[in-house]
């Protein structure tokens with residue numbers, strides 16, 4: 053296999069690699085991955101393939117002070133997944149540190165130093181478990197060597213215990229703090245010479261965290277969430293919590309239509325609002341917007357309230373000319389257009405067997421079209437950023453998932469050297485993909501430039517966040533199945549239509565790229581003789597971007613709903629039918645089905661594992677009491693999905709009341725991500741995914757009319773509230789096998805939730821709903 | 833000039849009467865535990881206590897808080913019920929990103945002051961206005977029960 057890929061792949065490419073002629077906006081470039089044209093033996097996977105790869109130098113990540121305090125530097129963004137705790141657990145364990153004497157430092161954006169920092173794609177632990185262990189093992193070895201030298205004994209007789217090195221024959225001990233200075237002078241041992249702790253010696257990795265699990269006289273010391281105390285006391289620092297005395301506060305009026313510009317602005321009333329300092333225009337970069345600001349008019353004031361008031365008082369004429377047909381974008385007619393387009397063939401993605409014959413010869417043909425709307429990530433903390441200039445150097449404080457891209461963008465916008473920009477990463481009040489795009493930081497950078505470097509905080513309101521998200525792509529998925537007289541599937545045709553994220557960086561490709569198709573579309577795992585997968589065209593009219601688990605959402609929703617419809621058509625139990633569709637446990641090499649992305653992972657280490665799919669289905673259904681009798685109006689719904697190298701199955705027990713009110717009584721999620729570093733946080737991520745997925749099914753929808761987003765705040769873009777959450781939630785983690793390649797956690801729980809809910813609604817009411825969201829379609 | 837008593841301390845603020853309490857607390861007094869999430873009383877991130885009652889500071893003009901006592905998340909550790917709620921939150925690992933949790937704790941504390949041992953329905957009623965995008969609702973509900981039980985143990 054030695055071919056050039058025709059698809060586009062997102063790559064965060066360092067400047068010297070920027071190909072002329074490709075859309076280069078800021079530093080993020082969408083580029084044909086020329087490196088993929090290389091022969092397979094040169095292909096890089098996993099952390100290796102990420103920009104700036106990995107680093108395992110102990111001097112970068114671990115510092116030990118003379119008082120014994122161990123400081124671990126966390127270079128990934130913390131947005132609720134618990135990486136600041138989990139990665140530190142890994143380092144502390146391998147080092148032999150006592151948890152109570154470990155603290156964490158947050159790294160600024162600097163990938164040359166720390167390796168890749170782009171916190172998305174459910175990659176933090178998957179890519180950093182091994183390098184972080186090696187860094188800590190190297191530090192431990194250096195401590196042991198320092199002790200051996202001090203005691204003049206062979207290093208083989210010295211072993212790190214808990215925060216001490218012990219000379220085993222004599223029992224002599226020296227604390228980490230006492231050895232720190234000497235150890236720090238030593239050369240870092242060769243990577244190959246390191247010995248990593250065997251699993252039996254792990255004290256933190258794989259352990260439950262939190263004192264709730266301390267109960268019942270369990271003596272094992274267990275780490276607590278690092279930021280827990282700060283969060284509950286209100287002292288944790290998020291993007292808007294950094295203060296400077298001379299700081300200015302800005303809010304920005306952005307063009308309501310993607311690509312529009314300011315025609316004229318009358319700021320006379322705004323300037324009359326007490327506290328407003330100045331009104332400033334920000335240049336946008338037009339389409340494609342990439343991570344650049346949309347442009348618009350900023351009101352800069354002495355406090356946030358004055359800025360908001362000032363913005364309300366602006367009167368702006370927008371010029372929709374540069375927006376082209378975005379100004380006519382109507383999401384309702386767009387849906388109809390996509391549904392019509394789904395009736396015709398499209399670009400062929402996968403073709404096995406003879407689909408036409410299978411459909412023609414079928415005893416029964418089943419066809420269904422599913423719709424998932426746009427959605428906004430809507431993290432509870434809206435985008436916010438502070439930038440200031442000190443002696444010609446820029447300093448940023450912002451909740452960003454991708455500090456390196458932020459730094460590159462700020463440098464470019466302000467015409468500074470990359471070295472003269474510092475990006476301090478605060479805690480993120482949620483990310484979900486929104487904060488991988490630093491457009492909001494670049495706005496603040498532009499403004500500080502207008503005020504001689506005074507610190508400027510740009511605060512997005514919720515309205516801004518919903519109007520100017522990087523929206524989850526709307527999707528139409530049309531499926532057809534050919535069933536034989538036994539109800540068995542003989543043919544499967546799936547057409548998927550969505551605008552591509554590629555449209556954000558380059559002229560609209562109008563087809564999904566490899567990394568979009570690889571999210572559950574061409575990786576469809578069913579064992580069916582004739583399979584045809586097609587991707588007709590669809591164009592983008594708003595900024596399209598990542599939303600937690602991305603294109604897995606519509607693909608899983610459609611496929612998992614349709615499989616349930618097939619089972620119903622065949623008169624079979626859904627679970628049994630699914631297991632039959634999957635066929636026997638086996639591993640599929642992604643390359644065999646022309647899957648070229650595989651989440652960037654090595655197809656040999658990360659095959660598509662049918663056995664693991666079966667196992668999560670079996671576990672979730674068993675725990676949920678699949679098949680049990682339920683009262684009228686209540687039903688169980690099942691769905692599973694494989695994404696980000698992990699496997700999830702969900703069973704929801706749902707009641708639909710006559711007025712359409714829906715109650716989720718029970719949720720059972722079975723999850724297999726292979727080795728589990730912090731099982732308690734894994735469960736938390738799955739619980740959160742369940743709730744978010746219920747919201748996706750029930751009410752979350754962004755619509756557009758005349759190019760403008762119609763939802764202004766949480767009364768219109770609804771997200772789940774406590775009564776929507778399952779009354780009881782159980783997460784069942786399986787397959788904690790150290791020999792299995794580690795999977796992701798933050799995203800893979802989400803895709804199967806919405807289809808499980810729709811399948812449960814069908815079981816409860818006989819009503820099959822194919823257009824999300826469903827809340828308004830439930831009343832009987 | 834508006835005089836506000838926040839966490840027992842008096843502050844003279846040179847702000848317009850109509851400024852929402854949220855922005856006075858955050859931008860002027862510089863207590864940042866109280867969060868902005870929607871500005872329309874739809875999310876609860878900005879919840880504080882006004883004379884002990886949970887209110888949304890984003891829609892409460894400072895003038896309405898004059899002469900009353902404002903309590904924010906920063907003072908919850910000094911409150912017997914508040915401290916218990918915080919501890920229950922830690923015990924159950926409630927927080928994910930944590931951004932909403934100050935508001936959640938303020939609402940939960942007000943609830944427990946009104947009902948010492950609320951049932952699930954009362955909890956859902958009292959907490960329905962507090963959004964959590966990370967989806968921590970199940971643990972919040974459990975943590976409120978836990979805090980209530982521990983209050984009983986102490987009684």
Ligand code: FES
Pocket residue numbers: 867868869870871872873874875876877878879888889890891
């Ligand atoms: S910010 Fe006040 S309720 Fe949302």
Ligand code: FES
Pocket residue numbers: 132432481482927928929930931932933963964965966967968
């Ligand atoms: S913990 Fe993130 S919003 Fe609630």
